[in-house]
Amino acid sequence: MRAIVQDRYGAADSLRLAEVARPVAADDQVLVRVHAAAVNAYDWHAMRGDPYIARLSFGLGAGPRARIRGRDFAGRVEAVGRNVTRLRAGDAVYGDLGPVDGAFAEYVRVREELVERMPAGLTFAQAAAMPVAGSTALICLRDAARLQPGQRLLVNGASGGVGTFAVQLGRAFGAQVTGVCGTRNLELVSGLGADEVVDYTRDDFTRGGRRYDVLLDLVGNRSLTDLRRVLAPGGTLVLSGGGVSGGGSLFGPMSLLVRGRLLARLVRHRLVVPSTVPSRENLVALREFAEAGQVVPAIDRSYPLDRAPEAIRYLEIEHARAKVVITG
Known part of the structure; x- marks a missing residue:
């Protein structure tokens, strides 16, 4: 073959x-x-x-x-x-x-x-x-963040593979979803159901004064201090990945994930670095979301x-x- x-x-x-x-x-x-x-x-x-x-x-x-x-x-x-x-x-x-x-x-x-x-x-x-990106988004929101109806969710990296699923799943879970992406992807993220879309080339979402119950960071380009500034009291920061650019490093985006694990024990906010492994259970859940028209x-x-x-x-x-x- x-x-x-x-x-x-x-x-x-x-x-x-x-x-x-x-x-x-x-x-x-x-x-x-x-x-x-x-x-x-x-x-x-x-x-x-x-x-x-x-x-x-x-x-x-x-x-x-x-x-x-x-x-x-x-x-x-x-x-x-x-x-x-x-x-x-x-x-x-x-x-x-x-x-x-x-x-x-x-x-x-x-x-x-x-x-x-x-x-x-x-x-x-x-x-x-669907499998890798959809399962990652599902694990981050359902299992790590324990996202609830009515909560405010921000997805940093909303136009990427995982991000596009996270926006849709966030809506399916009943959250108010804000997506962060570049100018060329504003229409895409809005069309996926985001209640609000932030253009990172024009606005710094960590300085806007908005607070979120859950922040899903899929980019790894901001410090933990910046990300925590956006969280409401008792909010949850979920760190997952960091894209593909850069390269040639010893730890790459993993360094942010490691710092997040260490800091999680010292701060009031919940900081979670979820583990993602292949699972038939998640494939079944994604199929149900897709067949219900909630994820495309x-x-x-x-x-x-x-x-x-x-x-x-x-x-x-x-x-x-x-x-x-x-x-x-």
Whole structure:
């Protein structure tokens, strides 16, 4: 089968299209013919081995432990292992492979508990855009922030992959949502349901005097002091990620997350750095939100499989809004 493989850490030109062995489903796995996959910041970090401390999980050699990039996928079940009872050949499914050989390929094999039936009414591209970014937003708001109806939520990085889901999920949870983004993305974020949109090129949201019950920071470009200034008494700051720009550092955005964990023990506000792991439970929840019309994946661009390096380069350099997907 065709797949995008990588043998050494580096820029997008370290990726290449190659013929590799088609995987075979083990007893507790399903084999899926991939119709679409999504690009995430995780793929960029794994490709670059950046920040360097992350190579403890990516692989300490010349290249990543997993040769094939890509985590999110959507497609049709091709075959099932003998212990699989919930799915059968022909089912339309989606899921998150986690840090294993990836989805930028014609086929993937995945454990049954990490795959779920696709939301009805979505295309394969839309479904592929959901698992990592949608689950991250869900974990941040539902589990970490414990977001409640009527609360004021601010999403810093509202036009990114996770941010576009966070805006919609915030509305679904009944919050008053403010999104922070650049000028070109104001209409996008407003169209996703944000009650208010702040253009960071014109206004500093940390100096406006507004207070929020929950602040979800997806950018990592402001100090903890700035972010805490925006919180109402007893408010919650959720730190998750920090984009893909910069690079070449020892800790990268992880340094802010580590400081957040340490500071959380010393301040009145709740500071939370959530852990995100693939979960069928979250895929079921996202499917229900999508089928209820409360979440619609926003897609910036689509690329064919042989142009996957270009897709990652676009995410890295052009600050893609919403999701970038690989089709076919």
